[in-house]
Amino acid sequence: xxxxxxxxxxVADLSATLKRAAADGRSLGVSGAGTKLEQGADPTSRDLMIxxxxxxxxxxxxxxxxxxxxxxxxxxxxxxxQVASAGQWLALDPPEAGATVGGVVAAAASGPRRLLYGTPxxxxxxxxxxxxxxxxxxxxxxxxxxxxxxxxxxLFTGSFGTLGVIAECTFRLHPLPVARRVITSxxxxxxxxxRKVLATGAVPSAIEWDGQTLVTVIESxxxxxxxxxxxxxxxxxxxxxxxxxxxxxxxxxxxxxxxVTHRLGALRDALTAVSSRLPGSAVRAHAASGVVWVGADDxxxxxxxxxxxxxxxxGVVVVRAPAEMKAAVDVWGPARGIDVMRRIKDQFDPDRxxxxxxFVGGI
Amino acid sequence: xLEQLIADCVRDLxxxxxxxxxxxxxxxxxxxxxxxxxxxxxxxxxxxxxxxxYVVGKCAEYxxxxxxxxxxxxxxxxxxxxxxxxxxxxxxxxxxxxxxxxDERAVVEPGVINAHLTKAALPHGYYYAPDPSSQQxxxxxxxxxxxxxxxxxLKYGFTAHHVxxxxxxxxxxxTERFGGLAPDPVGYDxxxxxxxxxxxxxxxxxxxVRLVRTPEAVQTVLAGFRSIDDAGTAVSKIIAAGVLPAAxxxxxxxxxxxxxxxxxxGYPAGAGAVLVAELDGPPSEVDAQLADVERLCQEAxxxxxxxxxxxxxxxxxxxxxxxxxxxxxxxxxxxIVQDGVIPRTALxxxxxxxxxxxxxxxxxxxxxxxxxxxxxxxxxxxxxxxxETERAEEVSNRIIDLCLQHGGSITGEHGxxxxxxxxxxxxxxxxxxxxxxxxxxxxxxxxxxxPGKIFPTPRLCGERPGxxxxxxxxxxxxxxxxx
Numbered sequence: 001x002x003x004x005x006x007x008x009x010x011v012a013d014l015s016a017t018l019k020r021a022a023a024d025g026r027s028l029g030v031s032g033a034g035t036k037l038e039q040g041a042d043p044t045s046r047d048l049m050i051x052x053x054x055x056x057x058x059x060x061x062x063x064x065x066x067x068x069x070x071x072x073x074x075x076x077x078x079x080x081x082q083v084a085s086a087g088q089w090l091a092l093d094p095p096e097a098g099a100t101v102g103g104v105v106a107a108a109a110s111g112p113r114r115l116l117y118g119t120p121x122x123x124x125x126x127x128x129x130x131x132x133x134x135x136x137x138x139x140x141x142x143x144x145x146x147x148x149x150x151x152x153x154x155l156f157t158g159s160f161g162t163l164g165v166i167a168e169c170t171f172r173l174h175p176l177p178v179a180r181r182v183i184t185s186x187x188x189x190x191x192x193x194x195r196k197v198l199a200t201g202a203v204p205s206a207i208e209w210d211g212q213t214l215v216t217v218i219e220s221x222x223x224x225x226x227x228x229x230x231x232x233x234x235x236x237x238x239x240x241x242x243x244x245x246x247x248x249x250x251x252x253x254x255x256x257x258x259x260v261t262h263r264l265g266a267l268r269d270a271l272t273a274v275s276s277r278l279p280g281s282a283v284r285a286h287a288a289s290g291v292v293w294v295g296a297d298d299x300x301x302x303x304x305x306x307x308x309x310x311x312x313x314x315g316v317v318v319v320r321a322p323a324e325m326k327a328a329v330d331v332w333g334p335a336r337g338i339d340v341m342r343r344i345k346d347q348f349d350p351d352r353x354x355x356x357x358x359f360v361g362g363i
Numbered sequence: 364x365l366e367q368l369i370a371d372c373v374r375d376l377x378x379x380x381x382x383x384x385x386x387x388x389x390x391x392x393x394x395x396x397x398x399x400x401x402x403x404x405x406x407x408x409x410x411x412x413x414x415x416x417y418v419v420g421k422c423a424e425y426x427x428x429x430x431x432x433x434x435x436x437x438x439x440x441x442x443x444x445x446x447x448x449x450x451x452x453x454x455x456x457x458x459x460x461x462x463x464x465x466d467e468r469a470v471v472e473p474g475v476i477n478a479h480l481t482k483a484a485l486p487h488g489y490y491y492a493p494d495p496s497s498q499q500x501x502x503x504x505x506x507x508x509x510x511x512x513x514x515x516x517l518k519y520g521f522t523a524h525h526v527x528x529x530x531x532x533x534x535x536x537x538t539e540r541f542g543g544l545a546p547d548p549v550g551y552d553x554x555x556x557x558x559x560x561x562x563x564x565x566x567x568x569x570x571x572v573r574l575v576r577t578p579e580a581v582q583t584v585l586a587g588f589r590s591i592d593d594a595g596t597a598v599s600k601i602i603a604a605g606v607l608p609a610a611x612x613x614x615x616x617x618x619x620x621x622x623x624x625x626x627x628x629g630y631p632a633g634a635g636a637v638l639v640a641e642l643d644g645p646p647s648e649v650d651a652q653l654a655d656v657e658r659l660c661q662e663a664x665x666x667x668x669x670x671x672x673x674x675x676x677x678x679x680x681x682x683x684x685x686x687x688x689x690x691x692x693x694x695x696x697x698x699i700v701q702d703g704v705i706p707r708t709a710l711x712x713x714x715x716x717x718x719x720x721x722x723x724x725x726x727x728x729x730x731x732x733x734x735x736x737x738x739x740x741x742x743x744x745x746x747x748x749x750x751e752t753e754r755a756e757e758v759s760n761r762i763i764d765l766c767l768q769h770g771g772s773i774t775g776e777h778g779x780x781x782x783x784x785x786x787x788x789x790x791x792x793x794x795x796x797x798x799x800x801x802x803x804x805x806x807x808x809x810x811x812x813x814p815g816k817i818f819p820t821p822r823l824c825g826e827r828p829g830x831x832x833x834x835x836x837x838x839x840x841x842x843x844x845x846x
Contacts, residue, residue, distance in 0.1 A: 030701060148779055151558075158552055262549075263543075264467050266466075335549045336548060344802065
């Protein structure tokens with residue numbers, strides 16, 4: 001979908017841009033680095049793309065408080081580099097290279113270490129947003145603990161540009177672990193093995209399954225890493241290294257990428273559901289987090305897989321697929337509480353100009 | 364309209380669930396913040412989500428406001444009733460529906476007591492992490508409404524981080540489910556929006572929460588300092604060193620005095636402040652962090668450091684801390700519990716400023732707080748019978764202003780409720796507050812769900828502030844161009 005692009009420099013500029021677009025009744029898309037534009041349904045209309053590519057300032061890093069505020073267009077990698085100088089990091093590790101912090105929040109993007117640290121919703125403590133009519137609003141704050149007012153940050157996290165534009169984000173940071181052990185284990189039953197790893201009392205930052213090996217990552221202080229790694233090896237076997245394996249956290253590169261979710265106790269069922277319908281497909285699982293990434297060639301098994309995932313309390317999202325395949329399906333699947341979600345959309349974007357049609361239920 | 368609703372409820376619900384007697388209604392006139400009182404028009408003791416749906420449906424039909432309440436331990440007047448409204452009490456909905464260690468989830472009704480859930484999960488090797496000081500009596504429905512915190516939130520996060528699914532009776536009487544057992548439900552994070560909405564978006568009738576594996580090792584350290592300044596320095600050093608304790612709590616001399624009078628925790632004699640730090644996780648990590656914390660406390664001037672040798676000693680250390688609010692009743696006839704947040708680096712500065720404010724006003728302030736995340740709970744002591752109330756309130760308000768001046772928040776865990784809505788305008792501008800209320804309008808366009816809480820000025824749904832609506836009257840009259 002081609003469209004004009006606006007590249008505002010800051011919140012005021014962004015607000016003015018959106019006011020002008022509102023006056024002209026133009027429909028809008030939002031992008032950071034554009035690494036996740038393919039996610040969601042194709043919008044029904046986009047007259048103007050709002051790019052945050054010029055909003056690249058880290059506004060404040062309060063190192064002593066482990067808090068950072070950044071404009072939405074700051075690349076996550078650049079933010080990590082800056083806060084690493086104080087021995088800290090924003091505990092998010094989504095795989096998309098070049099992704100901006102605003103994009104990571106808007107798409108609720110996560111990676112293997114969600115096991116220990118959670119997802120963007122858990123680390124975003126304040127947000128400034130601009131609505132479709134140019135209204136600027138903030139919620140949350142710059143302290144890690146705060147319950148004043150509604151938490152708009154939660155609503156905007158994972159909203160895929162359909163409620164407004166995320167302009168600035170404040171995050172809670174964590175101390176950067178100083179040591180690491182990676183235990184690579186060849187196991188028959190990843191679900192059972194992952195439970196055994198957790199039963200040792202170790203606190204891994206990630207447990208990943210790639211179809212053949214279970215990779216357990218321990219990140220802490222040196223002495224604690226060694227002891228936990230030994231416990232993990234005793235439980236499930238494996239080789240210990242300091243290095244993450246090549247392609248760690250990457251997802252299958254096939255034409256179609258599916259995200260299958262399930263209740264945590266149902267990893268085995270979820271993997272069986274995938275392998276019986278899509279034999280030989282590439283699989284990457286956050287093995288203790290309830291998320292399986294599946295590579296496929298087409299979407300012929302989507303409905304069937306969705307039926308089974310629903311029985312596991314989860315769902316299947318089509319994250320990537322060729323345009324003609326995407327157009328023929330509902331990429332999101334059913335959403336619990338969709339009527340309420342529509343009412344939220346109606347309040348924030350009554351004219352339906354923000355990424356129309358991209359989100360669940362045609363929102 | 365309320366009379367009609369009462370008649371319907373008396374007709375349709377079992378007599379034991381409908382309270383209309385004035386003396387009985389009176390027992391529900393306040394929550395944990397007893398300075399605000401109001402006798403509700405009707406109290407319904409709900410026993411199921413169907414009961415809640417029935418009552419809320421009636422409220423919607425007759426346009427009668429309603430307020431949900433769990434154990435009534437809230438400290439911001441969030442469950443303050445209305446004479447023209449219905450109070451829906453969920454305490455009888457206290458069934459633990461399921462505890463599943465494989466899924467690491469529990470499903471509970473809203474009246475389940477926080478500590479009871481942990482008790483039910485412990486045999487599975489799990490517990491429920493958020494632990495407000497009132498955990499022995501507060502309900503999970505109330506925890507969801509307030510996004511309750513607690514001492515261990517420093518490492519494990521607040522209620523919002525632990526709720527994955529909700530069943531909610533919407534203000535129109537319909538029942539909706541959001542989220543569930545699995546992660547990343549598609550669509551907007553409605554669960555995230557509901558947690559901490561202080562009962563203004565609907566009535567939660569079932570809660571799905573994460574359970575956390577019980578840590579292999581736990582160490583609790585008690586350090587005595589000559590001054591609160593030294594103790595504050597120790598906290599800053601611990602955080603800056605990259606140690607992430609499960610909890611870091613501070614109490615000053617006055618709070619220690621109160622705790623000793625009430626529960627005799629045996630804190631170090633002559634301490635100007637005590638620091639309680641808890642470390643949990645794999646033993647190898649805990650041992651190393653314990654050594655770090657001991658060293659950093661010593662560097663900051665601790666004159667006595669004790670490590671709890673067993674569960675009994677650990678419980679005693681925590682007893683002193685968790686009973687501190689109530690204990691203050693031993694040394695003062697009346698007190699206000701404040702709940703402000705500051706950046707952790709501002710700890711010493713703000714504590715000194717509080718001391719000055721208190722001294723100027725001639726009022727005593729005891730400090731108890733979650734130091735690790737900058738959440739202060741100054742207890743402003745006064746004697747109403749001596750006419751000190753106004754002065755104490757003035758001091759309490761100035762403490763909030765100090766928190767805001769240092770970039771903090773007006774509430775870290777007690778909520779805005781009825782008590783702090785006038786402070787909201789100091790933290791957010793009118794547009795921020797209007798945009799927040801768009802959420803309210805999506806859930807409760809009629810404005811009957813716990814109205815009058817959180818927001819200083821309720822917005823009428825349908826208005827669109829900040830948006831040009833037609834032609835401005837001045838322009839229309841030819842008097843002026845607006846832009």
